[in-house]
Amino acid sequence: MRKDIPEQRKEQLINAAFETIGDVGLAGITLSQVAKEAGMSTGIVSHYFGDKEGLLHATMRKVLRDLHDAVAAIRANAGRDAQSQLFAIIDGNFDPSQTSETSMRAWLDFWAASMHSAELRRLQRVNDHRLFSNISYQFQRVLPLREARAAARGLAALIDGLWLRGSLTGEHFDAHQASLIARDYVEQKLVACV
Numbered sequence: 001m002r003k004d005i006p007e008q009r010k011e012q013l014i015n016a017a018f019e020t021i022g023d024v025g026l027a028g029i030t031l032s033q034v035a036k037e038a039g040m041s042t043g044i045v046s047h048y049f050g051d052k053e054g055l056l057h058a059t060m061r062k063v064l065r066d067l068h069d070a071v072a073a074i075r076a077n078a079g080r081d082a083q084s085q086l087f088a089i090i091d092g093n094f095d096p097s098q099t100s101e102t103s104m105r106a107w108l109d110f111w112a113a114s115m116h117s118a119e120l121r122r123l124q125r126v127n128d129h130r131l132f133s134n135i136s137y138q139f140q141r142v143l144p145l146r147e148a149r150a151a152a153r154g155l156a157a158l159i160d161g162l163w164l165r166g167s168l169t170g171e172h173f174d175a176h177q178a179s180l181i182a183r184d185y186v187e188q189k190l191v192a193c194v
Contacts, residue, residue: 010048010058012038017059022102026056026109057119060110063103064127070095071134082141083190086155089134090182093159094175104167132156142190151189158182 016038020029031052035042049055071092078088097103114120135155139148159182166173 006048009040009044013040013045013048013055014059014062017055018062018106019102021059021106021109025105026113031055053117057123059106060120060123063106063110064123066097067093067127070097082138083186085138086135086186087183089138090159090179090186093163094179096175099166099173099175104173108167131159139189155182155185158185
């Protein structure tokens with residue numbers, strides 16, 4: 001049982017960092033703010049993550065894990081056909097875990113920071129590749145390879161674009177509307193193969 005305490009503390013600190021990023025942004029975050037949010041000492045934060053960059057990388061991995069888990073859970077409950085799986089991928093990307101105000105602020109900050117950090121850029125590339133690969137695989141089930149890849153690039157860009165546009169409005173993100181737009185794109189691409 002005692003072995004679980006370090007992992008629980010790490011998780012608490014990552015969650016505190018996530019909330020703090022939502023409040024002050026990535027550039028403004030300090031280890032002492034995160035420690036205060038978590039109810040721990042700054043030394044504990046340093047002990048587990050080394051420095052601010054280590055904590056931010058761990059937080060980004062948490063955000064990516066939450067996205068992966070949301071998509072996987074929705075896909076597991078969806079039909080096995082390509083359209084149902086594509087709809088599930090869309091809905092997972094617009095899951096509340098990804099569209100809350102705090103999540104959207106964190107994602108925007110991480111996207112911006114990835115231009116200046118090799119590790120964050122690597123994590124972002126992994127995420128981009130995963131999205132494209134999953135979408136492409138589903139389209140390839142019903143479309144020729146070239147068309148499937150083009151459709152996958154379009155859907156990935158549409159998901160990111162809808163999310164980005166929604167996050168920049170400063171208003172509540174309408175995930176349902178975004179999902180409908182992306183689903184319409186999928187239906188248009190798949191209608192040709194019926």
